[in-house]
Amino acid sequence: MKKLLKAIFLILASVSVYSQEEYSEQAKYRFAKKVFEKEYLETVFENFSGKIVVENENTIKFDEKTLTLNVKEYREIFTSGLFYPNLIIGNHTVDIKTKEELEKMTTNEIVFYNMTRTDSVRIGNMQELVLLNPNYQTKRFLIWIMRPGRANAQEWYFELQNKKANKKTKLSDFIKNAKLTYSKSGTIII
Incomplete structure (x- = not known):
């Protein structure tokens, strides 16, 4: 009887784990699928035309704006200028305050200053949305954008x-000849 109960328990436990993995995969695509189905409008974006400086493995400067990456596999998308900070935070800049200037500010002024900063962006998560790629010539991505002064990351979707x-094109070759054809902000990660 114990062996039978153990077998039943193992079967039920494996079904439960499978269901959780399946649900997690569905949840990952739920918002992205909605964006690409309902809000998609193909637009070809120009590559970044300013100066791109790779400062180190994780930091890339686009003129005066800094992009910090925690992703290695897709780094070339950013170093080639396909996707860049101005797409997220616009072309305007905010003067960077010195330490002395920050010390003279009230707490509310510092919070407002940090929320309006446009000098840096950090990408903490990036995934190719393989199930949403309509063909071999299209790759769709989900990234998490973190901005100074914001408590939560924001999802961002884009398409190359x-x-x-x-079918046999390697990622590096795909990126070399790719164009950015869609870019859209998504939900806030809580």
């Missing part, structure tokens, strides 16, 4: 297209 790509 490479008209020359096929």
Whole structure:
């Protein structure tokens, strides 16, 4: 009887784990699928035309704006200028305060200053949304954007297209000939 109960328990436990993994995968795609189905409008974006300086493995400067990455596999998307901070925070800049200037500010002024800063962006998570890629010439991505002064990350969706790509095209070759064709902010991560 004990063996039978153990077998039943193991079967039920494995079904439960499978269901959780399946649900997690569905949840990952739920918002992205909605954005690409209901809000998608293909637009070809120009690559970044300013100066790109790779400061180190995780930091890239786009003129006066800094992008910090915690992703290595897709780094070339950013170093090639396909996706860059101005797409997220716009072309305007805010003067960077010195330490002395910050010390003279009230707490509320510091909070407001940090919320309006446009000098840096951090990408903490990036995933290719493989199930949403309509063909081999399109790759869709989800990234988490963190901005100074914000408590939570924000999802951001974008799409790259490479008209020359096929099933065997390597990621680095795909990126070299790709164009950014969609960019959209998504939900806030809580």
